[in-house]
Each structure stands twice: as structure tokens, then as C-alpha cells.
Amino acid sequence: MLPRAIPIRGIEQIAFVPDAGHAQLIRDCEADNTIETVSLTSEQEGVAMFAGGWLGGKKGALLMQSSGVGNCINMLSIMQECRFPLLMVVTMRGEWGEFNPWQLPMGQSTQQVLEHAGVIVQRADHATDVRDVVYAAALMTFSSNRPIAVLLGQRLIGFKDWSK
């Protein structure tokens, strides 16, 4: 599971639809009284919420699993048209040793879907990279007013081996 991976000064809001890969980070944020956490019913709510947060001068990060990316597509048009920053941290499913075939359609198209929706995509596939990649993406989104998604490879989180 991922450790505290969002060490970015100034991030005051976290919104999420939970994923096992984000579980520790969500627990850490909920225990940190300087961070406002919002549990969403659908990932698209977070895109709209952070547009409102930025209007009010706050930075945030939106956590989700790759299956949630498809839920966000039309909301992402707001980010592109208005030049809102957005930091998305996406734990990948359906790309490495996935046991559930239903995860493959969205997992295999996550990067393309994001890019077609105007989101810059970066990846971390090794635990030692996660912190730097997320940090660099945060710097870039909030200084460029462009949405960026960091995909955290499924290899980071591991898979259930159903052959045993």
C-alpha cells in the first residue's frame, strides 16, 4: 500500500472515491487536521469541487482508481475551457496481473481517455518514484493552470494470484 505520498505544501483539500491503493493516504489525511477530506459518491464530483476550491484560492488533490477516470470526462471540459489546475492521483487496475477481467477495458484506456480530455498524464511505476512524481506534477499543475493526472502503476500495489 502506498505511504503518505502527497507531501506538497499548500494542499489543503483531498477528495476521493476510495481505492485500496489510497487507503493509507486517506487515513493519514483524515488524521491531519490541516487537510479537509471529502468522500465523493462519484469521481466527477471531485473535478467540479476542485474547480470551486481553486476559485476560492485552495489547492487540492483528487484520488481515485482508474475505473473512476471514465466518470470524469465531461467534467474535465471545465478544466480545459477555464484553465483550472487539477491534481489527479490515479491507482491503476487492469494493467498488470489483474485478476478481474472487468477492470481491463477502463484500465487499458485510462491514459488515452485522460489525454483526449486534455489532461497531462505522468506515471510512477516504482515505489521510490512516487513521491517525486506526485510532487513534480503538483508543482506543474498549480503553476500552469492545466490538469495533470499521475497514474500509479498496478505493479506498485501488487495483484492477487488466483492461480495458486
Next chain:
Amino acid sequence: MATQKQGTLDRRAVMSTLLDARGDSLIVTGLGSSCYDAGTADHPNTFYLWGGMGAAAMMGLGLALAQPTRRVVVVTGDGEMLMAMGAFATIGAKSPKNLSIVVIDNEHYSETGMQPTHTGRGVDLFGIAEACSFSTVQTVYTEKELGAAINPLFKGTSLMFCDIKVNTQRYPMSIRMRDGAHIKNRFRENLLGQKAFD
């Protein structure tokens, strides 16, 4: 299904009454008629959504959490709010005290040919907001009820929801400001001053 009362208020008159009471509140409109109607009295503290159907309520939540000392008022339509049913639950669970959600409800999709929405077919947004833990919930049919509702919406200290039933009168688009980046930058600069550019 019980017969519902019909809305008789005029949507532009309702918006005008709302905007007259705005004070220093921050307003987010939904796309379509709410955006056009709010454009009849433009203000830098209004953020106009021209797209992202279903975004208005959650933009309001993000803004309310970011600006806890300011009243945030979302003004949107019934079709737009029906696309944000999950947002009722998310906002209710978070319960910010400085947020009001106002639906100008003509029970139709005005922009696309006046197809009926669910709010004219027995679906009651009042009941949804109430079940989602909004503190103050009301449905308004008359001028008198509107007059009584308005001040709390803009000056209250709890999470509020107000469904204002209106007739199906249509109006021409009255707002020319469409560029999203401009609307966002104007709003932020007016609210945050130089910090908007940090």
C-alpha cells in the same frame, strides 16, 4: 402519483429578486437558463457555468470549503441538479454551514425543447435534500414565500436548499461573456486580489 401544484412565478423575476439580495455572497450558476438569467445583472462574484452539466452544486461545495467566511449560493435548474443527485449526498455528509443551493425549477429542460424533467413527475427535490441532511429545506411557489426565503439563503448560517417552482416562460440568451478562462480569472482576481496570481 399525486397531482402537483403548478409553478406560476417568472424565472427572470425570481433571478432578479435573488441577485438583488446577493450582498457579498459568491454565486455559482448552472448551465443553461440559470446562467443566462444571472447574466442579466452581471457581477464579478458570479461564476457562470456554460458546460459541465451537474457541476454547479459541487463547485459550490469546493468554494464554500475554501471560503468558510463567505456565503456561497448555487443557483441552478432542475435538469442540472437532477444530474447531480450524488452531490446532494456528498454535500449533506459534509454539511458546510455557508452553502445554499437554489433550484429554479420549471420542471422542464428549457434549452433542448422543453422536454419534461422528473421534478414534474413526482420526484421531489425537497425530499431528497431533507433526506440528505440539509438543515433548512423549502419549496417556494409564491412571491410571499420567496420574500420570506430570500434573506436566509444569502445570510444564513446553515446548509440550505430551496426549490423555487416557476412557469415555463422562455427568454432569449442575454449574456455575452462565454470565455471560461476569463470568467474564472475575473472571479479569482476580484475575490483574492494579488493572491490570485501566486
